[in-house]
Amino acid sequence: MNGLAAQAGARSGTPESRVLSGQPSLVGETLLEARDIGKRFGGVQALKAVSLTIRRGEIYGLIGPNGAGKTTLFNVFTGLYPRDSGEVIFAGQSLRLESPHIVAAAGIARTFQNIRLFGNMTARENVMVGRHVRTRCGVFGAILRTAGQRAEERAIRGRADDLLRYVGIADRADSLARHLSYGDQRRLEIARALASEPQLLALDEPAAGMNATETAALRTLIEGLRADGLTILLIEHDVKLVLGLCDRVAVLDYGEKIAEDVPEVVRADPRVIEAYLGTGTH
């Protein structure tokens, strides 16, 4: 997708902002447009014709009460669940959603609500796995250790180290992922996601289970990502974090989008207040 930044990142000593592959020149254009996404689980309509638009360079928040369909929508966007209806246009093209790896290749990377790392691999190896979609060396290259393969391995490794430094856990590179602290695991998962050079980074409740200090640090990290030109989709339970951090916010309730606007407007929206506080006028 954007090989330049990858190559630049592979050399040590480049400014950290170059580690990312965001495209600041395009900020403000539509990156992802979802149209009428529907999803049903058995008798439950988890998503009802949800449409939303994410623009390049923004932090787009997705909030809603428990069971509103946030994670479902997220899993549809990332190819984990097949959708029943609707389509997604990503970076100007219709996004094939049949499998997560295709979505990853298209430029959407994600993290999981309940962190999913490769526990028995080192932190560095976890990030190296994230480079999978952007590299191509196969079995024969590996067996013969061709010059191309060695160069690619060096680049993968260099890039992984850059990303570990970027999220601030370079000193833990050789630790097994399962031995990292909770906060570091979150950071590692973000580094792994960044390794695939996403245009859109989707974070599923990254602050879940974090204390105030960790949340503050996470916030700084996310803001840094935006400053470096990355577009971010953020699902969060912590309404304060979302409203403080996001450029625009969509609110889901019972599988429907009930609001989508800048935080100040959303905060004042009576439907949103009702959904959250359940003033029960219906």
Add this chain to the structure above:
Amino acid sequence: MKGRVLSRREVIGLVAIAAALLALPFVLASVGTAWVRITNFAVLFVLLSLGLNIVVGFAGLLDLGYIAFYAVGAYTYALLASPHFNVHLPFWVILPIGAGLACTAGVILGAPTLRLRGDYLAIVTLGFGEIVRIFMNNLSNPVNITNGPKGITLIDPFRIGDFSFSARSELFGLTFSGPIKYYYLLLVVLLCVIVINLRLQDSRIGRAWVAIREDEIAAKAAGINTRNIKLLAFAMGASFGGIAGGMFSAIQAFVSPESFILNESIMVLAMVVLGGMGNIWGVIAGALLLSFMPEVLRYSVEPMQKALFGRMLVDPEVLRMLIFGFALVLTMRFRPAGLWPETRHRREMSENRR
């Protein structure tokens, strides 16, 4: 790991190991040629376990019919280099064919199964092992392909020009018997397979395998086409099995369905599990340990029982299978990383201590 210069002590160590491995067959031959043969079969099992290690250890796919791929390789060699069809192709033609056939069988079996949950693969491979055996037993009628339970005899040895691996030859004043020559050949093949395994482990594909083993959903989300990468592991394991089978066929000069029963698959699995799944050096040690065990049992348990009870109560063969069973259960329960845990864990432990 990479580009590291070996220290002086390591160089000395490696030279010593190499010298010991080169001298070993002559030491063994002085005890009895049978021991060279036993060692050769042990090395074959090391090859097999390294193949299965790719499937079970790296990618975390449980293959319970691995010996079937060994059988495919063995029968391919037997049919294409024996008086049975009066075809005598050279081994360097047949081995790739055998590997290719085993690989094809693996892909045909794996493609529908690998998209499902892991246990389906286990049971399908279990069934496949049984089916291959049924076919080997029955494909003697109406056209005699496999010669049924009697098996195929008089299989050609490996030959390069006039140099036959089964005949005795003199070189540098030393007598090289057939088994000794095969020993050296196996050693070379083993070295290649170890290098291949090490290189794969440390590659993009190897990391993808381990990632799938660790968390398949996360691996997918990280952009890995899990189905293809799993199929790749399965096919590679099968090809290794096919090559080892061809060598087995030539060394033994005889194949029959008897050699490819479920118990053999279980034995290879026990080797991998005991040595530590995914840990190349551990698997080698596990394979050697369990390959020599039957011999040890034969020389210890049999006379011991005869001396104690005057007769055989427990057949060493049964004991061997019981040991495999217990090895699987106890290792998984108490030492899931194997008897010799991977260096990576050790590295991690030492780092924590710092």
Add this chain to the structure above:
Amino acid sequence: METLLQQIINGLTTGSVYAVVALGYTMVYGVIQLINFAHGEVVMIGAMVAFGVITGLAGSGLPASMIVAAGVLAAVPACMAIGYSLERVAYRPLRHAPRLAPLITAIGMSIILQHVALLIWGRNPLAFPQIIANPTVSIGLAEISAVQIAIILLSFLMMGGLSWFVYRTRFGIAMRATAENVQVAGLMGINADRVIAATFVIGAALGAVAGVMFGTYYGIAHYTMGFTLGLKAFSAAVLGGIGNLPGAMVGGLLLGLVEALGTGYIGDLTNLCQWPVVDAWLGERCADGAHFILFGSNYQDVFAFVMLILVLVFRPSGLLGERVSERA
């Protein structure tokens, strides 16, 4: 025509046995989403224990039905004990380990059980004593024996009983709740450990009866019989939709029928001499009404496997099941 009817009767008989064994696989799978690899061995042990009792009582002069009943009564608790220890040794300690781990311990347990049976009962097939006068009843052109009737009836009785148990009793509800979600069931005050253990034990009890039925039907027990039987019953469970009780029953019966009909007709179907074109080409090999049969009845054990593969390719959820591909 009479062979067809006869094959159907035979198929229904073995199919009933497969169905009962398949219930054991499907119940365990339903609750813990793992295959109980040693289930076939449990069935084998059931047959072996019953064999011991029946042989011992054969000369006692008791009525045959009582002797068989005694065999069943001995086999059931023995198998229940094995089923329980299987869960305790191979599955429970590894419930939170990677999925591979319990599968490996289970296959290890299966090997251990097989070879312990070999130590106790020997390497040779054991012939059940012919104590039952096995009268046959003619129905139309085919015959059905008393043993076949008993097996089919007993199987249906057990399937009915199990369905009642699972769908109508408190414990059955606890079981289904555990299958749905272990954590939530735990929060509702269900002791998941007990439910899972009970599932193994009930499956093993059914397996014990199936083992006795299989042994008396074929008149033979052997320490390796559990392997093939288990593989087939598992195929039946997958065919019906694993985790689904009615599915196991349908799958078992269907597999029995396919196997019986397949084995009965494959020889005729693959007899190349019946096709004129091939006949001419084969020439003398087909002379004098000779046969040129590609696959004979010795491929009996292949059908279940071929069926398993076909189901996995075309309908992995089975006939009555839900989706089984990887879950999130």
